Amino acid sequence: IQENLSWSLGFGVPSGFMLLSLFLFLLGIKSYRFSNARLGNKNPFARIGRVFVEAVKNRRKQDLDKYNPNETLLLLPHQDSKQFRFLDRAAISCDLVEIEEAKAVLRLVPIWMTSLVYAIVAAQSNxxxxxxxxxxxxSISPGVxxxxxxxxxxxxxxxxxxxxxxxxxxxxxxxxxxxxxxxxxxxxxxxxxxxxxxxxxx
Structure with a gap:
C-alpha cells in the first residue's frame, strides 16, 4: 500500500483498525470486573495525585506524625516505606495506603526511563x-x-x-x-x- 498507493493510506489503515479495536473494547466495558475492595470507588490517578498535592501543601511542616484520625486502612510496620519521605507530609489528609501507592509509582520511574532506550530502538524496525x-x-528476478x-x-x-x-x-x-x-x-x-x-x- 505504501509503495503503490500512498504512505498516508498505509498508516491510515492500521490506525482505523486500532480505533475499531478500541471501540470493541469499550463495548464490553459493562462486563469487565472491577475491584473496589481496597479504596472504594476513588479514581487511582486522582488518589495518587492528591498525595503529591497534599505533600506540596505541607512541605514546610516538620516532624509530621503519620497518623490520620480518619484512617481506615492501616499498614503493618514493615509496609511503611522509608523511601521518598517527603510524601509522608501528606499523611494529614491522606491514607497511609494512598501514600505508599504514590511511592510505588515513583519507584517505577527509573524502569520507565530505562525502557525508553528499548522503545526508541524497537520503534526503528517498525x-x-x-x-x-x-x-x-x-528484485529477485525480472518481474519479481x-x-x-x-x-x-x-x-x-x-x-x-x-x-x-x-x-x-x-x-x-x-x-x-x-x-x-x-x-x-x-x-x-x-x-x-x-x-x-x-x-x-x-
Missing part, C-alpha cells in the same frame, strides 16, 4: 526499517520485486533461529558459571538485550 527497505534493490514491508519478517525469523541457540547452548554455559538454573537473571537478560539493541543501532 518504521524506518520499512522506509530503508524501499531504497534497496529488492520483494515488497519492502516483508523485511519486517526478519525480526520474528531471527527470534525463531536464535531462541533454540540461546536455550540449548548459551543457557547451559551461563549456568555453569552462575549456578543459576535460568543461566542469568531476568534483569540481566533485559540489560543484555538493551545493550545488543544499542550495538545494532550503532
Amino acid at each position: 518504521t524506518f526499517f520499512t522506509k530503508q527497505g524501499a531504497t534497496m534493490e529488492r 520485486l520483494v515488497p519492502s514491508a516483508t523485511l519486517q519478517g526478519f525480526e520474528p525469523l531471527t527470534m525463531f533461529v536464535f531462541i533454540p541457540i540461546y536455550d540449548r547452548l548459551l543457557v547451559p554455559i551461563a549456568r555453569s558459571f552462575t549456578q543459576n538454573p535460568l543461566g542469568i537473571t531476568v534483569l540481566q537478560r533485559i540489560g543484555t538485550g538493551i545493550f545488543l539493541y544499542i550495538l545494532a543501532m550503532v
Whole structure:
C-alpha cells in the first residue's frame, strides 16, 4: 500500500483498525470486573495525585506524625516505606495506603526511563526499517520485486533461529558459571538485550 498507493493510506489503515479495536473494547466495558475492595470507588490517578498535592501543601511542616484520625486502612510496620519521605507530609489528609501507592509509582520511574532506550530502538524496525527497505534493490528476478514491508519478517525469523541457540547452548554455559538454573537473571537478560539493541543501532 505504501509503495503503490500512498504512505498516508498505509498508516491510515492500521490506525482505523486500532480505533475499531478500541471501540470493541469499550463495548464490553459493562462486563469487565472491577475491584473496589481496597479504596472504594476513588479514581487511582486522582488518589495518587492528591498525595503529591497534599505533600506540596505541607512541605514546610516538620516532624509530621503519620497518623490520620480518619484512617481506615492501616499498614503493618514493615509496609511503611522509608523511601521518598517527603510524601509522608501528606499523611494529614491522606491514607497511609494512598501514600505508599504514590511511592510505588515513583519507584517505577527509573524502569520507565530505562525502557525508553528499548522503545526508541524497537520503534526503528517498525518504521524506518520499512522506509530503508524501499531504497534497496529488492528484485529477485525480472518481474519479481520483494515488497519492502516483508523485511519486517526478519525480526520474528531471527527470534525463531536464535531462541533454540540461546536455550540449548548459551543457557547451559551461563549456568555453569552462575549456578543459576535460568543461566542469568531476568534483569540481566533485559540489560543484555538493551545493550545488543544499542550495538545494532550503532
